Each structure stands twice: as structure tokens, then as C-alpha cells.
Amino acid sequence: MDNSIPIFHSLAVIEERIREKLTVEKLAEDVHFSRYHYQRLFRETVGDSVMRYVVRRKLSLAAEELAQTDTSVLDIALRYGYESHEGFCRSFKAFLGVTPMEYRRYYSALGAPVMREERCAMIYSRTTDEILRELNGLIVQARETAAYTEKKVKAADGAADVYALFWERIAARADALADELSQTLERITAIARQPDEITFRFQIIKAIEDAAFQAHITVFQTKLMLSRAKPEHRAAYGPLCERYSALAQSAGIRAGTIAGFFSELAELIFQDMRKNARQALDDAIDKGRRALGILREDTALPYAYIAEEVGALTDEISALALEEVTVGRLENDLLRLDMVLFAADMDVLRAPSHEPLFRGIADFREQLARAMEIFQKLAWDAPQAQTEEEESRETRRKKYSDLALQESILLFSLKGEIQKLDGCLTQEQKAAADVICDSMKRVIGLAEHAADREVAGEIAGVLGEACARMDGLADSLGPYGEPLRFLAGEAAGPAKYL
Secondary structure, eight states, rough: OTTTTHHHHHHHHHHHHHSSSOHHHHHHHHOOOOHHHHHHHHHHHHSSSHHHHHHHHHHHHHHHHHHHHHOHHHHHHHHOSOOOHHHHHHHHHHHHHOHHHHHHHHHHTOSSSSHHHHHHHHHHHHHHHHHHHHHHHHHHHHHHHHHHHHHHHHHOSSSOHHHHHHHHHHHHHHHHHHHHHHHHHHHHHGGGGGOOHHHHHHHHHHHHHHHHHHHHHHHHHHHHHHSSSHHHHHHHHHHHHHHHHHHHHHHHHHHHHHHHTTTTTOOOOOOOOOOHHHHEEEEHHHHHHHHHHTTSSTTSOOOOHHHHHHHHHHHHHHHHOOOOOOOOHHHHHHHHHHHHHHHHHHHHHHOGGGGGGGGHHHHHHHHHHHHHHHTTTTTBBOOOOHHHHHHHHHHHHHHHHHHHHHHHHHHHHHHHHHTTTGGGOHHHHHHHHHHHHHHHHHHHHHHHTTSSSTTHHHHHHHHHHHHHHHHHHHHHHHHGGHHHHHHHHHHHHHHGGG
């Protein structure tokens, strides 16, 4: 049973009875919980204590009335359960930093009543509380998933140590995701003091979208690891994969919900590219080349697939003209680097002494992230109205861009598996692997330059043939082919939605 459902019911009750004298005991009784159990679940779900939340809602609604009506401060105070003017003023100032009269004078000075109503609606609408609930729910689920992972790994007997280390890293990812969302949560509570900060609201949506994408990437990586495992290890860790699949699904749903709350916002794009942004990109390129040089010092080591991806990213970024650089492009590059770093981490588990070889990749990633932050601080333009044809074209562009990114990640993983199997492959199998990689590269190229819907059929054909070849190669490798079989299924999936 999802214990958050009664809490959501309780939140609705609080809204309906907000002008009454509410107590923890009454609210707990309404959902048939003990006081202790109700308080604990409320804090876990909402991120605040019961009475603190109630007081915050009362003062938010009181502030809305102060801004939009001429009702006296005392009448508003009595309406929301305060027994004196003084007590209400103390609470109000503690909550908003100004007295009720100062707050009213501020909004009176803003001008037209419509402007006052729009600002108040933005600050005190239920949308803010809905976002808080959605984020809190996802944070709680991520924490619980991490805790469940740690517990499950400790209880598993007989599994290889490498799996325990792998799941520790995955649990740490879930905790890190929760930490990042918690920081976003803290920023939401400041929205009353930043009512017209568009980029702030945009960052809320982007944080959830990024969390959803990262959660799906984690599911992919857990399934890929299990595809290499023995049957008994797959059975032992199968429930963990299900947990991360549930987390990814929840993150996706919540991302859509929050995007719906802010449906009037469109993705903001950069209009002005400045000299310092170019310099930051040049610094990132320099670090990428340094990392590549270290990786290529010893060609006998099995890291050519990592070096190839780092080199490709460095070349692609350096080839971009300044006007071609976008936040979306840099985000995709950072995601690709995250995959490279994760693969390097897995290789370090097998050969700890090789860890210094990969430090340059982390430096490359850090500098690229710094460059993206600079781009985010440049001038933003409000989205312009689009014709139906333009919207359709943009939707297609985004769809193919996403496909190119997904297939790039899969191609990188495929190259890693092929290199790990190098000693087991015959010349014929190596040739088959090369053909598969070339087909995947062609799919990525087609998707990156897709201009119309006609390309969907060509992509589906090339991808279908590549996946069939991958399955065939997997069959020829027997038990060693399971990772390739898994990658074939993952590669075929996105093409169904073209």
C-alpha cells in the first residue's frame, strides 16, 4: 500500500478546512493513523512538519487576501484562526520578512490590479505545493531505493564481490539523485521572494527531467550488468532492477506532471554567445585532448573504446561554430561523458592500478559542465509563437536528436563489450562486429541530420538489420553473448516510436 495516498488526502482536507483550528490529532484521526505514524509519514511525504505546513498555508492565503482585498488586517487574522492582531503580525513577519501592512503597501505600489493578481497567483498558488509534493515523493522513493539496495546486497550470499561494489555505486547514484532534488526543493521554498524568476521555474522542470533521464540510464546499466551474470546472480539481484525500473517510471511521470503545471513555459534558448563562453569551451577541449593523450600512451591496454569516445566528443565540440553551441547540445555531451566515466569506473574495479589513466576524463567533464553554466547565465529569450508546421518540425527534430543520443550511448556500450570479448572472437566474428558498429554509426548519422519523416523508414531498416546481426553474433558466442543480446533489444526499442 502506498502510504503517501492518505497524506495527499490529508492535504486536501487541510485546504478545505484551512480557516478552522486544525490540530495534529484531528488530522491523524481523519486518515485513521496514530499521531506518531501520521507525523512521520507527513514529514516524509511533504518534507515539513504538520503544523508548520498548516501555518505556512494559512499565512500564504492571508498574504493573498492582503494583496487583493481591502479587508482589515485584524479581520484577516481572525479569519485564519489568529486570536490577536499582534500574534498574526509576528507570525506573518517571521514567514515573509515584512509586516502585513508593509506587504500590502508593497503590492499596492506595483500598479494595476491585474499585475498584483498575477504575481500573487504565481507566488501562492497551489502549483507550488503540488511541485513540493511531487519532488518530495520522488526524493523519498530515491532514498528508499538506495536503502533497499544496501540491505539487499548485504543479505545476498555467494555473489561475487564485483557485484557488491557495482550495487554500492548504483545506490550512491540514487542517494546523489535525492540530494540534487533536495537542493531544488530548498529553492522552491524561496519562490515567495522570487515571484517573477523565470529561470528558477525552468530549473525546477529541468531538474526533474534530468533526474528521470538519469534514472532510466541507471536501469539500462543495471540490466546490462545482470545480462553478464550467472543465472543465480540474476535471480538474486533481479528485484533490485525492478526497484530501479519503478524509480525511473515514477521520475518520468512526475516530470510530465510538473511540466504540465508550467505548460506555459517552453525551453529557453541562447541568443548571445560571448567570448568567455568560447574560452570555457576551448578550455574543455584542451582538457579533452589531454585526457585522450594519456589514454593513448599505452595502446596495449583494453581502453581503445573509451579513448575513441573521448576523442570523438573533443573533435565534435571543437568543430562547432559559436552560434551552433546550445545548452541542449552540451547537456547531451555531458551525458555521453557520464557514460564514459561509468565505464571507466567499472574497468577500475577490475584493475585498480589503472585509475590514474581516467582522471583526465573527469577533468574534461568538469570543465565542460563549467562551460555549460556560463551559457546558462547568458541572455534568454521568451519562446516565440510557432505555427503548427514549425511545432511539428521541432517535435521531429527533438525526437531524432533523442534517438541519436540513445543510439550513441548504446554504440559506446557495444564497443566496450566487443573489446572485452576480443580474446574470444574469431576473425569472422570480429568482422561481423565491425559491420554492426558501422550500421549503428549510420543510424546515428541519419538521426542527427534528419530533416523529414521519410528518414524513419531508412533508420528502421538499418537498425533492424544491425539488431538481427547482433542477435546472430550473440548466438554464436553462447553464454558470452548475453550482453550483446540485451544491447540488441535496447537498440531496437526507440525505433518503434519513429
